[in-house]
Amino acid sequence: MYKIAAIGDRTSVYGFAALGLDTFFVTDADEAKVLLRRLENESYAVIYITEQLAEQVRDELERISALPLPAVIPIPGVYGNTGMGRNAVNESVIKAVGSDIV
């Protein structure tokens, strides 16, 4: 059995607690890195992270993306949409095809 986590600044993720997700309030990049490493070893299948925070821990996300689990998914926070989630897909297309064709 796996759990789901949502991490980011308090205002962006506290609502997810109502759905039964485990929420972690983090705004600092270093803290987020430590937290991601910890969650990776506990049984989390999906980790939602605000785009704003995701930008700051890009290299960590890249490392995790090669693992089968967990799936770390950037979502927009209250401070708006940075377009990172959208770019993530385009990046994988470029990686696979060699150019952005979609």
Place this chain on the structure above:
Amino acid sequence: MPSTHVNPTRMELTRLKKKLVTARRGHKLLKDKRDELMRRFLELVKENKELRQKVEEGIANANRNFALAEAVSGSEAVKTALLASKQSVSVEAGSKNVMSVNIPVFDYKTRTPDQSDIFSYGYVSTSPDLDAAVRSLSDVFPDMLRLAETEKSCALMAAEIEKTRRRVNALEHVMIPDYMEKIHYISMKLDENERSTQIRLLKVKDMVIKKNYDAKHAET
């Protein structure tokens, strides 16, 4: 000339020909694998784009509702209301094998059986806006999970496609031409040897005939 030295022998030639056949078959199989992976990958990417749009809209909408709820009943009241959640979700993570890539399949279960039983607070201290906010977030949640699934699959498949593409290219542009060149070199060398043997025999024959001829004429 082949890059490395090869022995121009018949045994080496048969060995290389066998290797070439294997390389060709491997190349064909890998190419098929790459094409199929690519097809599935593009399907997933398309689905992912739609889901992402839906989820982003859903979350923006939920955030608006939460802001509204906070404005009406106060940020402390809202935060306390959500502090003790009675709902909990757990995910069953299976995996599906698509062309040797293990992509995850998530199936979620909620602790309370009733899907609509998500309001973990008394209705006295909070405004109905909070109910709407929680509801809008819970509506978008299945899509969020599906998004996680497709996005992870896309990342894993992209890595596999990249690997397969490299192998196909290596076989097509390096291994197969190399083998062909080596085979060509050996067969040319063998032909050349054969011709030189033939010429040598002809020469020897000429010499023998000439010797006999001279001997005969010397007698007379």
